[in-house]
Amino acid sequence: xxxxxxxxxxxxxxxxxxxxxxxxxCGFCLPACPTYTRLGDENDSPRGRLYLMGAVVEGRLxxxxxAFQTHIDRCLGCRACEPVCPSGVEYGVLLEAAxxxxxxxxxxxxxxxxxxxxxxxxxxxxxxxxxxxVVRGLGMAGRAARLxxxxxxxxPIRFGLAMLDASRERQFPVASPSGFAAPDGSAxxxxxxxxxxxxxxxxxxxxxxxxxxxxxxxEGSRGRVAILRGCVQxxxxxxxxxxxxxxxxxxxxxxxxxxxxxxxxxxHTHAGDAAEARELARANVQILGSAQVDFIAVNxxxxxxxxxEYGHLLEADEEYKQTAADLAASTRDISELLxxxxxxxxxxxxxxxxxxxxxxxDAACHLCHAQGLREEPxxxxxxxxxxxxxxxxxxxxxxxGAGIYGVTxxxxxxxxxxxxxxxxxxxxAEIVAxxxxxxxxxxxxxxxxxxxxxxxxxxxxLLDESYRRAGxxxxx
Amino acid sequence: xxxxxxxxxxxxxxDRLRGVVGDSWVIVDADRLLAYESDGLTAYRRTPxxxxxxRTTDEVSRVLSILSQEGVPVVPRGAGTxxxxxxxxxxxxxxxxxxxxxxxxxxxxxxxxxxxQPGMINVDLTKAAEPFGLYYAPDPSSQSACTLGGNIAENSxxxxxxxxGVTSRYVTGLTVVTYDGKIVEMGGxxxxxxxxxxxxxFVGSEGCFGIATEIEVRLLPKPEGxxxxxxIFDRLGDxxxxxxxxxxxxxxxxALEIIDGPTIRAVEASVFAAGFPTDAEAALxxxxxGIEAGLEADVERAVARCRxxxxxxxxxxxxxxxRLALWQGRKKAFxxxxxxxxxxxxxxxxxxxxxxxxxxxxxxxxxxxxxxxIANVFHAGDGNLHPNLLFDRSDPEEVARVERxxxxxxxxxxxxxxxxxxxxxxxxxKRRYMSLVHGPxxxxxxxxxxxxxxxxGRMNPGKVLPDAPDSAGAAT
Numbered sequence: 001x002x003x004x005x006x007x008x009x010x011x012x013x014x015x016x017x018x019x020x021x022x023x024x025x026c027g028f029c030l031p032a033c034p035t036y037t038r039l040g041d042e043n044d045s046p047r048g049r050l051y052l053m054g055a056v057v058e059g060r061l062x063x064x065x066x067a068f069q070t071h072i073d074r075c076l077g078c079r080a081c082e083p084v085c086p087s088g089v090e091y092g093v094l095l096e097a098a099x100x101x102x103x104x105x106x107x108x109x110x111x112x113x114x115x116x117x118x119x120x121x122x123x124x125x126x127x128x129x130x131x132x133x134v135v136r137g138l139g140m141a142g143r144a145a146r147l148x149x150x151x152x153x154x155x156p157i158r159f160g161l162a163m164l165d166a167s168r169e170r171q172f173p174v175a176s177p178s179g180f181a182a183p184d185g186s187a188x189x190x191x192x193x194x195x196x197x198x199x200x201x202x203x204x205x206x207x208x209x210x211x212x213x214x215x216x217x218x219e220g221s222r223g224r225v226a227i228l229r230g231c232v233q234x235x236x237x238x239x240x241x242x243x244x245x246x247x248x249x250x251x252x253x254x255x256x257x258x259x260x261x262x263x264x265x266x267x268h269t270h271a272g273d274a275a276e277a278r279e280l281a282r283a284n285v286q287i288l289g290s291a292q293v294d295f296i297a298v299n300x301x302x303x304x305x306x307x308x309e310y311g312h313l314l315e316a317d318e319e320y321k322q323t324a325a326d327l328a329a330s331t332r333d334i335s336e337l338l339x340x341x342x343x344x345x346x347x348x349x350x351x352x353x354x355x356x357x358x359x360x361x362d363a364a365c366h367l368c369h370a371q372g373l374r375e376e377p378x379x380x381x382x383x384x385x386x387x388x389x390x391x392x393x394x395x396x397x398x399x400x401g402a403g404i405y406g407v408t409x410x411x412x413x414x415x416x417x418x419x420x421x422x423x424x425x426x427x428x429a430e431i432v433a434x435x436x437x438x439x440x441x442x443x444x445x446x447x448x449x450x451x452x453x454x455x456x457x458x459x460x461x462l463l464d465e466s467y468r469r470a471g472x473x474x475x476x
Numbered sequence: 477x478x479x480x481x482x483x484x485x486x487x488x489x490x491d492r493l494r495g496v497v498g499d500s501w502v503i504v505d506a507d508r509l510l511a512y513e514s515d516g517l518t519a520y521r522r523t524p525x526x527x528x529x530x531r532t533t534d535e536v537s538r539v540l541s542i543l544s545q546e547g548v549p550v551v552p553r554g555a556g557t558x559x560x561x562x563x564x565x566x567x568x569x570x571x572x573x574x575x576x577x578x579x580x581x582x583x584x585x586x587x588x589x590x591x592x593q594p595g596m597i598n599v600d601l602t603k604a605a606e607p608f609g610l611y612y613a614p615d616p617s618s619q620s621a622c623t624l625g626g627n628i629a630e631n632s633x634x635x636x637x638x639x640x641g642v643t644s645r646y647v648t649g650l651t652v653v654t655y656d657g658k659i660v661e662m663g664g665x666x667x668x669x670x671x672x673x674x675x676x677x678f679v680g681s682e683g684c685f686g687i688a689t690e691i692e693v694r695l696l697p698k699p700e701g702x703x704x705x706x707x708i709f710d711r712l713g714d715x716x717x718x719x720x721x722x723x724x725x726x727x728x729x730x731a732l733e734i735i736d737g738p739t740i741r742a743v744e745a746s747v748f749a750a751g752f753p754t755d756a757e758a759a760l761x762x763x764x765x766g767i768e769a770g771l772e773a774d775v776e777r778a779v780a781r782c783r784x785x786x787x788x789x790x791x792x793x794x795x796x797x798x799r800l801a802l803w804q805g806r807k808k809a810f811x812x813x814x815x816x817x818x819x820x821x822x823x824x825x826x827x828x829x830x831x832x833x834x835x836x837x838x839x840x841x842x843x844x845x846x847x848x849x850i851a852n853v854f855h856a857g858d859g860n861l862h863p864n865l866l867f868d869r870s871d872p873e874e875v876a877r878v879e880r881x882x883x884x885x886x887x888x889x890x891x892x893x894x895x896x897x898x899x900x901x902x903x904x905x906k907r908r909y910m911s912l913v914h915g916p917x918x919x920x921x922x923x924x925x926x927x928x929x930x931x932x933g934r935m936n937p938g939k940v941l942p943d944a945p946d947s948a949g950a951a952t
Contacts, residue, residue: 022814025518027557027621031597040529040575040595041503042556048511055510067507084620086746087814 009063010056012100012274017057019094022087023050029081029091034398034416035074043071046081046091053098063101072098074412076405077270078365078398083372092370093312096269103272111156112271115404119231119263120276129235132164136236141165142448150449155410159445163406166444167236167437170455172465173430175356217350220254223294225337227255228307231263232437233300240437243464244299244334250472251338251350258291266306269313270403281310282320289323296327299334299460301366301436302403307331308371333367334460335376335435349379352466354386359462360429361389362420362443363396364436377435377459384466390427394419399434401442421446424454433459482509482525482567489546493528496538501529501576512571515556515563516618516810518869519821520904524551524565529573533651533659533689536572540687541657543570549934550655552683554595554626557618559810559822560903562629562682562939569937572687574625580604581690589648589665591692594625601693610695613640616899617807628688631680633899635731635806636763638857640696642899644679649692652678654685655935664692677925682901683936685929699765702730703775704793704802707760707782708753712736712840712852715758716833718785719856722762722778723829729778731763732857733806738816739853739864743805746812750805753789760787760856761802809853810864817849817866821878823885824906827894829859838888839863846881848874860898861889886912902940910942920944 013020029046030036036045043052052068055061061068072095079092108116118124135141142165148158227244234241245255265280284307288296298304306313311325340348361381367373374396381389400406400416407413420443424432432447432454434440444456467473485493485504493502503509504526513521525548530536543550551565553573565571577593578600584590585608590601598619601612615634616622622632628650633642649664663675678685709715715734722732735743737757744754752759760782764774779790793799813820827835836852839861843850854862863885867874886896886909896902896909910919922941929935 021818024516024811024814024818024820025514026516026618026811026814027555028618028808028811030555030621031600036575037578039500040573041500041508041527042511042575043503043508045511051511051513052507055507061507061510065507067505067510071508083747086743086748086808086811088746089814 009105010101012097012104013053013057013063013094016094016097019090020050020054020057023047023054023089024087025051026086028084028086032080032084034076034078034080034400035412038412038415043067044074046085049075049098050089050091050094053094056098056101063105068098069102069106072102074409076365076398076400076402076416078402079369080365080396080398082369096272096274099270099272100274101272103274108271108273109408112404112408116268116271116273116276119267120280122262125231125235125263129231132236135161136164136168145445146449146451152410155414156407158449159406159410162445162448163441164236166441166448166456169239172355172357172455172457172462173453174465217250217252219249219252222252223254224292225253225255225295225297226258226288226291226293228264228288228296228298228300228303229261230300230303230437233303237437237440237458240299240458240461243458243461244297246473247460247464247467248297248334248337250467253295253297253337256291256293258288258293260287264303264306265313266302267403269306274313278313278317281313281324282317285310285314285320285324285327289327294330295337296331297334297337298331299435299458301333301364301371302438304331304333305366305370333371333373333376333435335367335380336373338463339376339379344379349383350467350472351383351385352463352472353469355384355462355466355469356386357431358388358390358427358429359431359433360392360424360427361395361459362392362399362424362432362434362439364434364439365396365398365402367435368396377433380459380463381433384462387462387466390429392427392432393423399439399442399446401436401438403438406442406445417442417446421450421452425450425452429454431455431457431462433457433462435459482506482523485526485570489542489548490526492542493526493539496542497528497530497535501531503527503529512553512556512565515553515558515561517559517561517821517903517905518819520561520564522564522566524569524571525567527553527571527573529576531576533653536653536687536689537657537659539572540653540655544656544932544934547932547934549937551936552625552629552687554623554629555597555621557622558626558630558903559824559900560630560897560905562901562903562936563626564904566938574623574687577625577689583608584665585610585695587665588695588697589692590695591649591690592624594628594688594691595623598622598624598627605695606698609698611698612646612693613637613696614643614646617810619807624691624693625688628679628691629681629683630899630901633855633858633860635733635803635855637899638732638855639728639730639765644676646694647675647679647691648694649690650675650678650688651690652686652688655930655932659689660686680901681926681929682903682940684926684940686935699730699767701768701771702763702765702799703771704761704763704799705775705779705782706752706791706793706802707762707779707787708756708789709758709760709785709787710756711786712758712836713833714786715760716836716856718760718782718787719832720829721781721785723857725777725781727764727774727778729762729774729857730765731761732855733761734852734854734856735759735761735806735809736852738849738851739809739813742812742815742851743809745815746808748804748808748812750801752805756788761806806853810862813851813864813866816851817868819867819869821865821867821882822900823861823863823865823882824897824900825886825889825894826858826860826898827889827892829857831892831894832856832859835861835888835892835894839885842881842884842888846877848877848881850881855898858898859894904939907940907942910940916945
């Protein structure tokens, strides 16, 4: 019944057999799944995929089979099924094991293999990012993408160029240039709609750099932090890393530079290349683990989730498992570090100058589903005076970015992305903030191809701009 | 029971079906049919011959025309959350799923009516009606996932059916496709309701009469006030007595639900933990709704009855969040059983309320005798019991004990003047108990009614009714 080669291929799933058992097939995950709600095929639902995994474990289905590969491949990995699962099935872990089985069972598609190879090497990453920046710098990527025909053949290039263009820095459309005075004329400049609900202190007067308030935020008073620089983040979103550093310092953290960091390995884990992911993790554990910091700050949701799971990834590695678990335990998303335990602006998060603009927040899957961070990024945005945070329909639904899903599953990824873009446009916001570079590019590209001027950015960029206007960075 | 392996669809028949619904929506590959082996009751596995996923009434009609011309049996399926095996198809039958038929066809707040496609999720209807101050009353615990088509098939109940009644009370019109592909209109707004009540016959027919492709239902205005209280007991029987006393008092709560100790512990271990004390042996949730005036008086009387019955603690939900958390905990309880066991068989017997305490004791005794954990979570106000028998299917000896205990529980409930199903339907699982509650003449009448809709007996065959005494394989 159980062919030998299948057993070897399915080894990763076998090891997680106990994690499959809690699924009682209740079906509560079906409506949470972006692929099931669009396709209606239970093989494209979390429950169905778990059933396929179970069939592999039972020896009824081969990891070689088209059914297994197609439907596991088609999963976005958004993990929206986890928070709705009453039985607590650890779908993310099981998905990775399934993908590892597939990775062993077949030849990796050329494009995926190439990408993984690039991110495995720091030198290649650096060169490819440099090339990407040159192309982006020519300023024609967006226009070229818009001119290309939207057919299957051109799609990867067209969408790729649009994503690249979406990563460039743009000026925020802010109503009054640098005013501390609110447009409605209120003197203290405190609080637009959203922020007053967050229980803000009087923003304009209490916390300018010269007052006593600033003493509370003395650099280093809240601990030492190393920032995970990342690969794509460092290559295309250096400004987000810079903003992260400034904002952390302004909030009382000492930021330590740790050189020699590499890719976190999330891309590899999600593609099933667990061996390479472990290699990358070990390198990072070694480098970041010896940095003698209190926290590792991460501003890319996918990477943060990956770091937090290092303990699990390296659990079989006697030499590394403890340091990996320690590193995981000290990892925090930037929104978590800033809002602290109290989730109160003014208490653990410093309040800057007004930023009269309209923003909507898209919850990156690896923040809300994988890391359970729902309130933190919202608190961070609502703490910015006069920034109006507009509700986004289905804010916790995946944008279809999912690594390179938009390229590998052009049609379905495009459909999911288009739904997100429509939802963003329906809010009337000028800015969409999301805590992951992949989502910024996916949503940004979609907006660009729609001909929209709405900017996709990281929430911390808005906070940074508010701080800059408040003069927090005009130190002696 | 044996799983009859599917006999593949001929290429010609597959092509005709694909011609109607499109290539992606006809599933014939054996590996891809695995996901359709079970519904919410995993004790049974049956592999269908194929799965077809139409989008419109017209497509359903054309699909059924083709299948009936070829004499292929048909099994309708919604979200596959049912708990009686009703959506399972033997290898000669084709599943026709409604997963893609999720549209709202018309929402008419003035007349408090909605017309929807059968694949719409129960809670989505309430969400759509909410802006108009309306809601859809029947709220099965699986309402976040189950479809309205499935609710029609099972005549579903839910916690609030104690006061508001089950599905049949809300269905005002249906468009039905019968096995031969004929489209039949029943009821509907503005139609005379004279003549025999075909709607009444169709609702609860468990997919044996046809497929409802359009559903018109009545909506209710949201009640002005709601009060929810939670009573904690050290003995399950005491909670049962409290229910009897509250009803004897002449009160009419909107819901009266009991969650026993093992269930509390499963729920509290899940993401839906609602703060039920884990050392308690029963929690009773009592809800009153209606116009504000008078609610407090009802609550006071109910609290007094709970205390008299031996409640160690009675508290009221102070906020809407707390209230919703209690209900989440209650409604996700079935799925949460995966926290304590890999498999479960849930019974659905209804007994007279006055017998509750007695029957619960006897069920507990059956559990002890067969060395099984039985977790009870049920609609106490209706006397609708849901004993969950927990087991591990990889232990055949335990499976046998579950079978025996299950049969004994059924006998105890029938003996106490109860019936074999409250709301989950008979399906595959309970047809063997039908003769416990229905005489031969009654069963014969049911067979003749089915023959009116489905003279050839090919619509969801092998469900609900036991084989006729004169037919060949009588025993099942």
